[in-house]
Amino acid sequence: MNRSMAAVTAAAALLLTGCSSNDHATLSGSAASSTSVADPTTTARSVTTTSVRLAPSTDGFTTGRRTVSGSLENGSTWRFTVPQIDGGDSTVRHAFNNAMNDDARALTGPAAAAKITIDDADLGEADHPRAVKATSTLSGVIIVMPYAAGAAHPTVEVDTVVVDAGSGAVLGLDSILADPAAGRQQLATLAVGADTSGRLAGSTVSAAELNQWIALDDGLHLYVPVPHVLGDYVPVTLPWSSVMELMNPTGRVLFGP
16 A cells, blocks of 8 residues: 555544555566677687667557446445556566556555545646556556545545566566666656646655656656645656666666667
């Protein structure tokens, strides 16, 4: 269970727990080999070549969505959008859809112990529940507004999935950063500077809470958690050129020029 849902269920005065996790597949690295090449003027010489992993392609995939809805005898109800992917490689497609479905189940899990309603929400016209097909990755974002009976107000909840279009590996933010701790701190600083709404200027951005993100062709799109009075999340996009120095080889392959 993440920050927003914990706040909702606490307000309902019930102790609820729930969590979901995605296993991050290990991407293969480079392999070096030595090859003898004939030199027409001298004897044969040894040349070392390196096999470089090329960025995968999202050709053949299409973005879609499904609506999940349900109700329980305790009065809990939910109806919200879950991004899905169609077409393309079946392993990659299933990895994406399964991860998104796991997030949806985690959101509805606490409804069994308390009366909760969950509906679609957005963070502005451009930020709504959707799947995103970028050049080398597939991303999805669920944005909902859960409300627990007796709570002072509903809150916005964001859950995201990013998948390598070649391997099907689900990518957490730390899996693309060369130094996750230092990289997160730098992303927090960059997010404040990139926020056009001004809401992050007076807030302390927690690097540890920068967990929800999607990959756009334009850049790394972060959902920065903030207090409810500021909107729960502030979406910001950091151009890939501004964060490329923070990337490890996986990040550079997937998002580099």
